[in-house]
Amino acid sequence: MNTSRKLFSTILVLLFLTASGFTILNNSTTVNATQWEIDKAHSNISFEVNHFFTAVSGQFNDYTSEVYFDPENLDESSISVDIKVNSIDTDNEKRDGHLQSDDFFNAAEYPSITFESNEIISKGNNNFVAIGTLTIKDTSTDFEIPFTLLGVQDHPMRENTKVAGMESLFTLDRTDYGVGVDDWAATTVVGDEVSVKLALELNSSN
Structure with a gap:
């Protein structure tokens, strides 16, 4: 016993x-990658496209995001963004309405532009690439968004919070996503190549 x-x-x-x-x-x-919140008051999602020979610029004012990022822990880093099409702003109300119509983005049926990363890789010297899926209207494609980490520091006005800066410059072809149909599909008036700039200020949330 x-x-x-x-x-x-x-x-x-x-x-x-x-x-x-x-x-x-x-x-x-x-080890969990740091979660970040975009400070919209100090951030901008802007674009530029030619109208005939002249560049027209605009931005999107309403978007949500989930950002987990740590340069030392890219395996657990990810970026997810949802941009509201009806927040497009080219400083011209009539043009903004036209861009939201069936001729271009068809915001009523496709209210969001989304990007969801599958992987983030380092290119060295604080340069990275988010590889994932970009969806505009009813078209989803594999897409790469390059970005630069501009810096990270303690937030001088928020205790136990860090502030970071990121910048991204890339181009996409609007015709790949059916933005511009019928007469507007032709690129003689509105160019096919759209230049996009992301200037983001982020605050750590954990």
Whole structure:
């Protein structure tokens, strides 16, 4: 009987130590990428496209995002953005309305432009590429968004918060996503290449 009790006790102790060791190992190796919130008051999602020979610029004023980013932990880093098409602003109300119509973005049926990263890779010197899926209207394509980490520092006005800056410059072809149909599909009036700039100020939220 004593032998059986000792054996049972030994098994319990071994199970406890094994479980404890596993838990400690997991806790010591689990590192979460920092979550960031975009400070919209100091950020901008803008674009530029030619109308005949002259560049016309605009921006989107309403968007939501989920950003998890750590240069030392890219495996757990990700970027997700949802841009509201009806927030387009080219400083011309009539043109903004036309861009939201069926001729271009068809905001009533496709209210959002989205990007969801699958992977973020480093290119060195604080340059990175977010590889994922860009969806505009009913078209989704593999897409790469290059970006530069401009810097990270303690926020001077928010305790236990860091502030970071990111910038991205890239181009896309509007005709790949059916933005511009019928007479507006031709590129003689509105150019096909759209230059996009993301200037983002972010605050850590964890």
